[in-house]
Amino acid sequence: MVYLCRMYIQDDLQQRWWALEAKLLEKFGKKPDLEAVLFLIGMQETGFIVEKISKEQKQDLMHVAVCTVLGQSGYYIKEGNDEDGWPHFKQVKEMPSMVLHEQENFIKDHVLLYFEQCGF
Numbered sequence: 001m002v003y004l005c006r007m008y009i010q011d012d013l014q015q016r017w018w019a020l021e022a023k024l025l026e027k028f029g030k031k032p033d034l035e036a037v038l039f040l041i042g043m044q045e046t047g048f049i050v051e052k053i054s055k056e057q058k059q060d061l062m063h064v065a066v067c068t069v070l071g072q073s074g075y076y077i078k079e080g081n082d083e084d085g086w087p088h089f090k091q092v093k094e095m096p097s098m099v100l101h102e103q104e105n106f107i108k109d110h111v112l113l114y115f116e117q118c119g120f
Helices: 003-026 034-046 055-071 098-117
Strands: 076-081 087-091
Touching: 003 034, 003 098, 034 055, 034 098, 055 076, 055 087, 055 098
Parallel strands: none
Antiparallel strands: 076 087
16 A cells, blocks of 8 residues: 555656656757756856856755755754855754655655746
């Protein structure tokens, strides 16, 4: 029974993720993977838009996104912004122990909640 519940939960998550991908494909003309979605959230949260983005800046934007989406469940709180306007977060709750695919689904579920709360 537990297996069936997990299967339905995963199926629901996958269906909701595909729906988000379809909306983003329609909006941007390219199907995004999880990293691209996190990058978009980071840009949205920081307002950081420049023509050339370094690899480090991309990683920083994705970090902002992860902290933002996991902040919805109390894992991180925003402490404020630095002098350059970048948000800084503090981890306040220990992350559950998960294998890689579970971590990905955990983040996807939080990303979907983020877009839902944004009205997207």
